Structure formats: C-alpha cells, structure tokens
Amino acid sequence: MSFSESARAAAVTALRAAGCVFAEDEAELILAAARTPRELTALVRRRASGLPLEQVLGWAEFHGLRIAVEPGVFVPRRRTELLVDQALAQVPAASLVVDLCCGSGAVGAALAAALGPVELHAADIDPVAVRCARRNVAFAGGRVHTGDLFEALPAGLRGRVDILAANVPYVPTHEVALLPPEARDHEPTAALDGGADGLDVLRRVTAEAPQWLAPGGCLLVETSERQAPAAVEAFAAAGLAPRLAVSHELYANVVVGTRRRAPGETPT
Incomplete structure (x- = not known):
C-alpha cells in the first residue's frame, strides 16, 4: 500500500x-x-x-x-557472490552441484539459476536453515539434506560432484563476541564459529572433499584475508590444486581447489 x-x-x-x-x-x-x-x-x-x-x-x-530468509537463518552476504562467480568460471558446464553448509541455500540457488538444468543438493546441520533452503532451491528441483557436512549427503554422490561450494563458518571462536549484534545475536553460532583459528570446519571439508569430487571438479570455500594462506595449505595437503581468488571490491577471499585427474581419467 x-x-x-x-x-x-x-x-x-x-x-x-x-x-x-x-x-x-x-x-x-x-x-x-x-x-x-x-x-x-x-x-x-x-x-x-x-x-x-x-x-x-x-x-x-x-x-x-x-x-x-527466515528468522534465525544466516543471512547471505554480497561478498559470497565471488564464490559463485569463481565456481561458474571454473566449471561452466557443471551438471552436479553441492551446496554444503548451505544456510538459506543462496549459493546453490544462484549456481542453479546460472547453470540451467543441474542436479543440485544442499545440506546443513540446522533444521531451520534446511527448511529455508528448500524454499529457495525448489525452482531447480534441488534436494536439501539435514546433517553434519558430508554425513548428510547421499552416498551415490561420491566421486561425481562438479562444484562443491562450502560457505563454512570461519570466525575464530574468541572473535564471535566481537561481531556486530545483527550477526552475533540473530544468526546461529554454528554458522559463524569456525573454532580456535576459524579453520576447523574448513579443514574437515577439505580433507574429505576429494572423495566426493568428480575428476576436474572443484571445492570452493570463502575465508578471510588473514586465514587465506593456511586455507590454501589445507587444500594442497588434501591433494587439491589450489588457487586464491580475491575481490577488493567485495572484500572477499575464496580458495578454489580442483581435483586433479589421474592419468587417463576423464570427467564423469
């Protein structure tokens, strides 16, 4: 009115x-x-x-x-658009996408909207986020699962994922209390707190990601400028080929890790 x-x-x-x-x-x-x-x-x-x-x-x-976006759900940040853009640039013909730590499902929805027909899965440990994400990925026929990281995903996705987007929590525990009240008081702590140095969840995702990626598939994780070197090291230690993408305009840092193909191996 x-x-x-x-x-x-x-x-x-x-x-x-x-x-x-x-x-x-x-x-x-x-x-x-x-x-x-x-x-x-x-x-x-x-x-x-x-x-x-x-x-x-x-x-x-x-x-x-x-x-x-429902009350109590992590609000998607504009800086995370860099993660989406990097995923599209890295695997423009992706046919299977996973949005891990999906929150509202914004990343998965954006990827599906850009890619066209795609098999989309998303997962989060928070049932409220899962309910919200289902609304946002319904247009793409996306499936949203409840559970802790990869435990939530169907086993049949192993070795098939072209884009694995994981907007993991990366605020060090001792810094959560320093966040603006909008985040600290109204978003789930599990979506913010990344452990002692902020990289606990990132390391868990990176260590297991190669088992889920298709040959040439990539893992993308957002992190801070300060944490980026350690995040890149974690990707390399897991056997992924890492690179760091930075946007000064968005104040965003995204680590992209590609699963190397074995000799003679072709994309699925």
Missing part, C-alpha cells in the same frame, strides 16, 4: 534513532514490504530492535536473486 509522508518520516526517524546508518534506504524497503500501517509499525520496531534487515523483510538480494 501507499504510505503518507509522515509515516515515511516516522520510519526514518525511528531507524536513525536505533543507529541504522542507511535509515532512509532501509525505510523505503520496509515501506514497500508492509501491507498495513500496523505491519509497518511492527517491521520498523523489529529492525530498530537489532534484527537484521533481511530477516525483517523476509528476503535478501543475492547474485540477482531474491532469497527467502
């Missing part, structure tokens, strides 16, 4: 008072989402209380898609 200028001004004032840096822009999005004055008031209050804007709206923009 259309709201009055006074309602618009009130929303901006409330958001600005709550510390929202982009109060005007956020108010416009909330006004567009609200269907009644009462709903507008409720949405502004939720945002002013510290709830991430994407969880207030119920969606996040990611790689040209509108991704459904």
Whole structure:
C-alpha cells in the first residue's frame, strides 16, 4: 500500500534513532514490504530492535536473486557472490552441484539459476536453515539434506560432484563476541564459529572433499584475508590444486581447489 509522508518520516526517524546508518534506504524497503500501517509499525520496531534487515523483510538480494530468509537463518552476504562467480568460471558446464553448509541455500540457488538444468543438493546441520533452503532451491528441483557436512549427503554422490561450494563458518571462536549484534545475536553460532583459528570446519571439508569430487571438479570455500594462506595449505595437503581468488571490491577471499585427474581419467 501507499504510505503518507509522515509515516515515511516516522520510519526514518525511528531507524536513525536505533543507529541504522542507511535509515532512509532501509525505510523505503520496509515501506514497500508492509501491507498495513500496523505491519509497518511492527517491521520498523523489529529492525530498530537489532534484527537484521533481511530477516525483517523476509528476503535478501543475492547474485540477482531474491532469497527467502527466515528468522534465525544466516543471512547471505554480497561478498559470497565471488564464490559463485569463481565456481561458474571454473566449471561452466557443471551438471552436479553441492551446496554444503548451505544456510538459506543462496549459493546453490544462484549456481542453479546460472547453470540451467543441474542436479543440485544442499545440506546443513540446522533444521531451520534446511527448511529455508528448500524454499529457495525448489525452482531447480534441488534436494536439501539435514546433517553434519558430508554425513548428510547421499552416498551415490561420491566421486561425481562438479562444484562443491562450502560457505563454512570461519570466525575464530574468541572473535564471535566481537561481531556486530545483527550477526552475533540473530544468526546461529554454528554458522559463524569456525573454532580456535576459524579453520576447523574448513579443514574437515577439505580433507574429505576429494572423495566426493568428480575428476576436474572443484571445492570452493570463502575465508578471510588473514586465514587465506593456511586455507590454501589445507587444500594442497588434501591433494587439491589450489588457487586464491580475491575481490577488493567485495572484500572477499575464496580458495578454489580442483581435483586433479589421474592419468587417463576423464570427467564423469
């Protein structure tokens, strides 16, 4: 519905008072989402209380898609678009994609939208994330599994995966408390906490990934600039051919590891 200028001004004032840096822009999005004055008031209050804007709206923009985001689910970051772009560049004809630690399923959905008909699987340990991801990958016929990393996946995928995207948690445990309240208080700790140095889950994924990748298939993991050298070492130790992709614009670092083909081995 259309709201009055006074309602618009009130929303901006409330958001600005709550510390929202982009109060005007956020108010416009909330006004567009609200269907009644009462709903507008409720949405502004939720945002002013510290709830991430994407969880207030119920969606996040990611790689040209509108991704459904439920309360308590990790919000996809724009920097993760680098991971999607690198995957598409590395294996442009991929036919089997896995989105591990999928959260909302944004990465898998973006890959499926770009690749066209593809067999898509996603997995997360959080049932709330799994429910949300199912909504987001339904258009591609994607299947979403609940469980801890590779334990969640069907055994028949071993040795067949062309793109294994794993947006693993990589915040060191002692730094989780330093995150902005939007993440610290409203996103699952399991989606943020990567252990003592932030690389615990990355190492687990990297160690097992070669068993699941097809010849020439690749694993892609986002990490921080500080952690990138150690992440690259973990990829090499697992037998993958690693390279580091960096976007200064997105402030993003993605390690890409390709499964080397054995002599005479061809893609599946």
